[in-house]
Amino acid sequence: MSGMGDRADAGTPARTPSPPAAPLDAAAVVRERGYLVLLLVAAALGVPVAAASYGFVVLIGLAQRALYDDLPRALGLGGAPAWGPVPLLVLAGVLVALVVHRLPGHGGHVPIDGFSAGSFPAPREIPGIVLAALASLAAGAVVGPEAPLVALGGGLAALAVRLARRDPAPRMLAVVASAGAFAAISTLFGSPLLGAFLLMEAAGLAGATLGLVLVPGLLAAGVGTIIFVGLDSWTGLGAASLAIPGLPPAGSPTLTEFGWAVAIGIAAGLAGTMIRRVGGRLRSPVERRPLVAVPVAGLAIGLLAAAYALLTGRRVTEVLFSGEDTIGPLLQTGAGLPVAVVLALLVAKGLAYCLSLVAFRGGPVFPAMFLGAAAGLALAHLPGLSPLAGAAMGIGAMCTVMLRLPLTSVLLATLLLAEDGLVLMPLVIVAVAVAYVVGLRLTPRPATPPAGPAT
Numbered sequence: 325m326s327g328m329g330d331r332a333d334a335g336t337p338a339r340t341p342s343p344p345a346a347p348l349d350a351a352a353v354v355r356e357r358g359y360l361v362l363l364l365v366a367a368a369l370g371v372p373v374a375a376a377s378y379g380f381v382v383l384i385g386l387a388q389r390a391l392y393d394d395l396p397r398a399l400g401l402g403g404a405p406a407w408g409p410v411p412l413l414v415l416a417g418v419l420v421a422l423v424v425h426r427l428p429g430h431g432g433h434v435p436i437d438g439f440s441a442g443s444f445p446a447p448r449e450i451p452g453i454v455l456a457a458l459a460s461l462a463a464g465a466v467v468g469p470e471a472p473l474v475a476l477g478g479g480l481a482a483l484a485v486r487l488a489r490r491d492p493a494p495r496m497l498a499v500v501a502s503a504g505a506f507a508a509i510s511t512l513f514g515s516p517l518l519g520a521f522l523l524m525e526a527a528g529l530a531g532a533t534l535g536l537v538l539v540p541g542l543l544a545a546g547v548g549t550i551i552f553v554g555l556d557s558w559t560g561l562g563a564a565s566l567a568i569p570g571l572p573p574a575g576s577p578t579l580t581e582f583g584w585a586v587a588i589g590i591a592a593g594l595a596g597t598m599i600r601r602v603g604g605r606l607r608s609p610v611e612r613r614p615l616v617a618v619p620v621a622g623l624a625i626g627l628l629a630a631a632y633a634l635l636t637g638r639r640v641t642e643v644l645f646s647g648e649d650t651i652g653p654l655l656q657t658g659a660g661l662p663v664a665v666v667l668a669l670l671v672a673k674g675l676a677y678c679l680s681l682v683a684f685r686g687g688p689v690f691p692a693m694f695l696g697a698a699a700g701l702a703l704a705h706l707p708g709l710s711p712l713a714g715a716a717m718g719i720g721a722m723c724t725v726m727l728r729l730p731l732t733s734v735l736l737a738t739l740l741l742a743e744d745g746l747v748l749m750p751l752v753i754v755a756v757a758v759a760y761v762v763g764l765r766l767t768p769r770p771a772t773p774p775a776g777p778a779t
Contacts, residue, residue: 366503366540374548377508387462410626416463417622431456444478460684464644467686477508506541507548516545574744580708589758596725621683632672647694659711696722721759
């Protein structure tokens with residue numbers, strides 16, 4: 325054995341091991357004058373980024389109402405007809421495909437990849453991201469606005485730094501871009517803390533880096549919140565908030581419901597993995613021929629919504645969009661819906677979600693929350709499970725499988741249900757833990773590259 329080692333050493337040059345990188349000293353960085361300047365820059369950028377993000381969210385809402393309320397009335401159709409989404413989604417598919425095919429950045433983040441943070445678009449990519457997201461969200465694709473908002477906030481903040489300084493330091497650029505993303509996502513969730521947890525977990529921040537990025541981010545989000553309040557008061561559009569008021573009080577968790585938490589976690593792991601796998605199989609043909617595949621996906625989503633409306637007599641908009649605005653009414657009145665209607669909604673919106681994840685541009689968070697809530701309400705028709713507990717566990721479990729962010733998923737379910745969420749948190753934690761493990765166990769291992777020839 326020793327001889328073999330001697331021959332190997334003789335045949336290869338000796339390598340001097342590189343010294344380990346020195347750990348980051350957060351206290352020393354904070355004492356630097358540049359860090360104080362960085363905090364001031366983050367606070368100042370929170371104002372325009374928050375205003376731009378608020379305008380983006382408002383514009384999406386106005387476009388949705390114009391297409392699905394004002395346009396049908398102007399055409400003398402009353403409400404949105406069952407076939408109404410079909411031409412809108414096909415046209416949106418054409419526009420998104422052109423952006424993906426022609427513009428820099430390919431329209432931004434692909435929702436099937438989950439939720440990512442830590443990298444931000446170049447300035448020339450921002451117009452394509454905004455245009456693709458507006459077309460997707462306004463026409464009714466089953467995606468949310470959170471990923472485009474993060475890209476918009478981070479990209480605008482990074483652009484401002486590049487305009488102010490010709491060659492900014494990479495650390496400053498990364499921290500300021502993260503602060504812009506914090507300010508932007510707080511517009512949507514109405515909570516700087518939830519936005520902070522989402523971005524921290526998605527980016528994998530920890531240790532000294534966490535504190536250095538978190539403080540400017542929270543400062544930008546706090547300043548941005550003041551802007552939101554002022555804009556809400558000026559426009560009269562109302563403040564953004566994730567919490568749903570008027571829910572019935574939740575009782576204390578029971579032993580049977582803990583059993584249901586395990587069952588819901590397993591079911592969400594299976595269902596979410598199926599959505600991810602089907603979406604993954606569709607991704608390759610969509611990316612090869614986007615000019616054909618994306619409009620076809622829009623056509624299929626519109627037909628799913630039309631079929632649901634014709635079969636159940638309900639509105640097409642229950643299948644369309646992210647579910648951000650309809651999850652509240654679902655939780656307030658969904659317990660009284662026939663189980664067949666809820667199951668039809670799950671099938672139609674789940675298939676539309678699967679198609680939207682690979683064809684359109686947006687985020688995966690709110691549709692996952694809606695599907696989890698609907699599934700929990702459907703299961704609540706069985707003994708031993710209250711509707712609110714089922715919905716809470718479904719939200720947390722489905723978000724975990726789709727996002728791979730267990731802590732954020734617990735917080736999403738908890739904050740959504742306000743005071744009831746605190747009571748139901750133990751059940752949500754169990755469902756999230758089970759769903760997380762099941763989802764990872766069912767995920768195929770990445771292929772290991774073949775080993776090269778021995779030398």
